[in-house]
Amino acid sequence: MTSLSDYSWRRNREGLGVWDHRGQVAVAGFGHSEIDRRWDGESMDRTVGAFSIQACQLAMDDAGVTPDQIDGVICCDSHIAGPSGGTAGRWAPRPYFDPPYDSEWGLTLVNGEWLVEQMGLTNVEFCPSGVPAIGEMLGLASQAIADGRCTTCLVIYPTGNLAGRYRRGGENAEDYAKGNRQWTVPWGNHGGNDFINAFPHQQYCHRYGGTHDDMAPFVVNQNRNGLLTPWGFNATHDIPQLTVEDYVSSRYILKPLRLWDCDRPVNASGAYLFTTAERARDMKQPPVYILNHNQHSAGTRSTQAVLDEIEAETDRLARMMFEGSGLSADEVDIFNPYDGYSTMTQFWLEAFQWHGVKRGDAFAFYADDIRVEGPHPFSSSGGNLGTGRLRTAMWTDSIEQLRGSAGPRQVTVRAETAIAGFGPPLGGGWIAFGKYPN
Amino acid sequence: MPKVIPVPDELSKPFWDAVNERRLVIQNCTSCDLLQYPPRETCGKCRSAENLEWKEVSGKGYVSSAIVIEDGRLDRRRPDQPYNLALVHLDEDPGINFYSNLPGTPVDEVPVGAAVEIVFEEVAPGQFIHEWRVVSE
Numbered sequence: 001m002t003s004l005s006d007y008s009w010r011r012n013r014e015g016l017g018v019w020d021h022r023g024q025v026a027v028a029g030f031g032h033s034e035i036d037r038r039w040d041g042e043s044m045d046r047t048v049g050a051f052s053i054q055a056c057q058l059a060m061d062d063a064g065v066t067p068d069q070i071d072g073v074i075c076c077d078s079h080i081a082g083p084s085g086g087t088a089g090r091w092a093p094r095p096y097f098d099p100p101y102d103s104e105w106g107l108t109l110v111n112g113e114w115l116v117e118q119m120g121l122t123n124v125e126f127c128p129s130g131v132p133a134i135g136e137m138l139g140l141a142s143q144a145i146a147d148g149r150c151t152t153c154l155v156i157y158p159t160g161n162l163a164g165r166y167r168r169g170g171e172n173a174e175d176y177a178k179g180n181r182q183w184t185v186p187w188g189n190h191g192g193n194d195f196i197n198a199f200p201h202q203q204y205c206h207r208y209g210g211t212h213d214d215m216a217p218f219v220v221n222q223n224r225n226g227l228l229t230p231w232g233f234n235a236t237h238d239i240p241q242l243t244v245e246d247y248v249s250s251r252y253i254l255k256p257l258r259l260w261d262c263d264r265p266v267n268a269s270g271a272y273l274f275t276t277a278e279r280a281r282d283m284k285q286p287p288v289y290i291l292n293h294n295q296h297s298a299g300t301r302s303t304q305a306v307l308d309e310i311e312a313e314t315d316r317l318a319r320m321m322f323e324g325s326g327l328s329a330d331e332v333d334i335f336n337p338y339d340g341y342s343t344m345t346q347f348w349l350e351a352f353q354w355h356g357v358k359r360g361d362a363f364a365f366y367a368d369d370i371r372v373e374g375p376h377p378f379s380s381s382g383g384n385l386g387t388g389r390l391r392t393a394m395w396t397d398s399i400e401q402l403r404g405s406a407g408p409r410q411v412t413v414r415a416e417t418a419i420a421g422f423g424p425p426l427g428g429g430w431i432a433f434g435k436y437p438n
Numbered sequence: 439m440p441k442v443i444p445v446p447d448e449l450s451k452p453f454w455d456a457v458n459e460r461r462l463v464i465q466n467c468t469s470c471d472l473l474q475y476p477p478r479e480t481c482g483k484c485r486s487a488e489n490l491e492w493k494e495v496s497g498k499g500y501v502s503s504a505i506v507i508e509d510g511r512l513d514r515r516r517p518d519q520p521y522n523l524a525l526v527h528l529d530e531d532p533g534i535n536f537y538s539n540l541p542g543t544p545v546d547e548v549p550v551g552a553a554v555e556i557v558f559e560e561v562a563p564g565q566f567i568h569e570w571r572v573v574s575e
């Protein structure tokens with residue numbers, strides 16, 4: 001295993017110019033496992049490990065690649081929702097099972113090394129440890145192919161969920177607040193992205209006008225797009241279409257943040273097959289080319305990120321993505337920003353000025369026609385709000401729209417370029433995709 | 439209303455010692471003339487630890503925004519739900535902000551923009567935290 005102590009692959013500042021490997025890397029396949037709301041703690045064929053193997057197989061099948069061709073495996077450390085706090089994945093000690101489930105590996109933890117062993121991938125040469133979350137991971141994969149560290153690479157994102165209420169328990173059950181928590185927890189903020197975004201969102205409403213209920217058309221449309229995504233949680237679990245009435249009457253979590261502003265944690269895994277543009281052209285699907293990748297992160301000056309900081313950093317990200325991809329705002333056909341809390345999305349929409357949306361315009365845009373079949377098919381993926389807390393929908397939909405295989409979600413406007421991302425607004429990773437390499 | 443109790447560490451001990459004496463002190467880089475809260479090992483601007491000192495500030499500020507915690511994650515605070523969580527900015531430097539439950543302000547009736555002043559609340563024997571109260575007109 002290569003340890004990722006070298007971060008030179010990151011493209012995280014302005015002035016780097018167009019990515020010098022633009023169009024030389026492609027996504028040739030993807031796969032989504034089955035989805036459960038939670039792992040039941042017993043079913044060995046439904047662990048996040050088993051689901052990751054399933055997703056890898058589907059991604060290889062989609063591309064028409066056999067296991068012996070795989071020479072790279074990049075797997076993010078699992079993201080477990082579960083009941084406890086910051087160390088949610090470490091719920092052990094617990095009784096284990098027969099191999100390969102005789103330790104935490106495969107049950108709630110998955111990494112590249114475990115997958116290589118379980119799947120019998122004998123030709124893997126690049127399998128780093130310490131892989132970052134999906135936004136950055138896809139950039140890492142793009143750069144690894146571009147730099148020749150591997151040629152045919154499985155890129156996996158496992159997301160788990162265990163019994164118990166989200167983020168209850170662990171350090172959130174303690175009476176004392178240590179480290180960074182001493183500055184937030186005594187007043188009731190455990191430090192999640194819900195809190196991080198709730199304040200800038202309130203400042204947004206105050207500055208530009210509008211109320212939280214103006215989010216309704218967006219959240220309802222995410223839910224609709226999710227129901228048009230056959231592999232997603234909502235579509236596979238007969239979740240009824242959310243209505244505006246359902247949304248505005250749903251209970252508050254952190255008022256004004258409502259239940260349906262939050263994604264639904266699930267147990268599942270997704271995988272992508274990254275390869276060189278040249279190899280992709282001989283594989284089963286039409287290649288979707290990587291035009292650029294960027295990573296970004298910004299600190300907050302004080303306790304809580306404020307709207308000005310979020311607007312400045314998302315503006316910087318958008319400038320980097322336009323610079324690196326060579327695209328301008330009006331050349332981005334498909335736009336899939338992250339929606340893990342609905343209140344994050346407006347900051348990116350306005351930063352990228354997608355369909356001309358400027359600062360303060362998001363609510364009016366949401367009230368317009370943002371359906372996939374309409375003129376402004378915003379977030380055609382349905383995101384996490386529509387498919388579950390998988391963090392894969394944004395990328396998969398971008399790929400499908402550019403392939404022209406999004407089925408009932410296929411947009412009716414041009415679909416030749418896409419931008420997708422993941423992260424709370426002050427950090428994350430983004431990819432620009434192209435139907436054509438140039 | 440038991441709150442979660444902060445545990446001072448080497449870096450934060452002077453801050454909490456001051457709070458326990460009912461004073462608000464903020465890290466200040468004398469080289470950059472820049473306040474910094476929460477405290478850090480080095481100045482966020484010049485990256486040096488050399489010129490960091492503790493500076494007593496007025497304890498006056500204003501509220502920019504607020505939410506209501508209806509279904510929080512912290513076991514110890516669940517009996518208090520729903521409760522206000524406001525963001526308070528320091529008058530001397532609005533870039534410095536603090537959380538506050540705004541004791542004395544009814545739930546979901548936080549006056550955005552209102553002036554506040556510091557109060558100190560004992561959360562464990564001898565351990566205080568800094569809180570804020572809306573200044574009546």
Ligand SMILES: [Zn+2]
Pocket residue numbers: 467468469470471472481482483484485486489
């Ligand atoms: Zn300084």
